[in-house]
Amino acid sequence: MLEITFYDETGELKPEHEQLLKELLAVAYDHLALKGTIEMSLTIVDDERIHEINREYRHVDRPTDVISFAINDLTTLEENIQEWPEELPFELGDLFISLDTTKRQAEEYGHSFERELGFLAVHGFLHLNGYDHMEPDEEKEMFGLQEEILNDYGLKRE
Numbered sequence: 001m002l003e004i005t006f007y008d009e010t011g012e013l014k015p016e017h018e019q020l021l022k023e024l025l026a027v028a029y030d031h032l033a034l035k036g037t038i039e040m041s042l043t044i045v046d047d048e049r050i051h052e053i054n055r056e057y058r059h060v061d062r063p064t065d066v067i068s069f070a071i072n073d074l075t076t077l078e079e080n081i082q083e084w085p086e087e088l089p090f091e092l093g094d095l096f097i098s099l100d101t102t103k104r105q106a107e108e109y110g111h112s113f114e115r116e117l118g119f120l121a122v123h124g125f126l127h128l129n130g131y132d133h134m135e136p137d138e139e140k141e142m143f144g145l146q147e148e149i150l151n152d153y154g155l156k157r158e
Contacts, residue, residue, distance in 0.1 A: 001029075001036075002025055002026050002029040003037060003038070003039045003089065004021075004022055004025060004039075004040055004041070004042050005039070005041040005042070006018055006021070006022070006041075006043075007042070007043040007044065008043075009043060009044060009045045009046070010044055010045065010046050012044075013044050013099060017113075017114070020114060020117070020118065021042060021117065021118075021121050023153070024118050024121060024122065024149070024150075024153045025040075025042075025121060025122070025125055027152055027153045028122055028125050028126075028149045031145070031149050031152060032129060032145075036089075036090060037089040037090065038089070038090050038091075038092050039090065039092065040091070040092040040094065040095060040125075041094045041095065042094075042095045042097070042121070043095070043096050043097070044097055044099050045097070045098055045099070046098065046099060046100050047063040047100040047101060048063075049096075049098075050063050050064055050067060050096055050098040050101070051063040053067055053096060054067060057069070063098060065097070065098055065102065065120050066095065066096065066097050066098070066120040066121075066123055067095075067096045067124070068093060068095050068124040068125075068128050069093050070093040070127070070128050070130070071091050071092065071093045071094075072091075072092075072093075092128050092129070095121070095124040095125065097117070097120050097121065102120060103116075114155060115150070115155050115156075115157070118150055118153065119146065119150060119155075122146050122149050123142075123146060126142055126146065131145065
């Protein structure tokens with residue numbers, strides 16, 4: 001089971017979008033065949049706040065769309081989860097999504113706000129689970145998984 005502690009620092013996200021995020025990430029949990037209780041936080045912020053986070057923790061002085069902070073060493077995440085006692089919750093990490101950038105990118109890419117929000121949530125969730133896209137083979141795997149999960153949920157490209 002996936003347990004999400006949800007925060008909306010903007011106060012602008014509609015309840016149905018919060019529900020979409022929780023349901024979509026539950027689909028991602030199932031798709032990755034994760035086991036036991038996994039806990040994470042998901043915080044919706046504005047561009048100013050994500051810019052601060054990006055500058056402070058990644059040393060990149062600009063806003064971005066999504067930032068993920070895994071609690072465990074990503075190189076041993078699968079091992080950590082498999083060795084973790086199923087009766088205890090496993091803390092995955094924290095995910096931040098910029099609502100401003102989500103709106104802007106949805107318009108730029110010509111698809112719905114829901115599709116962009118879902119894409120960013122799944123993208124960050126995969127990062128929390130040890131996936132990356134630095135190398136071409138990693139990118140192919142990660143972006144393929146993103147599409148599968150979004151399609152399973154029904155957020156297909158328009």
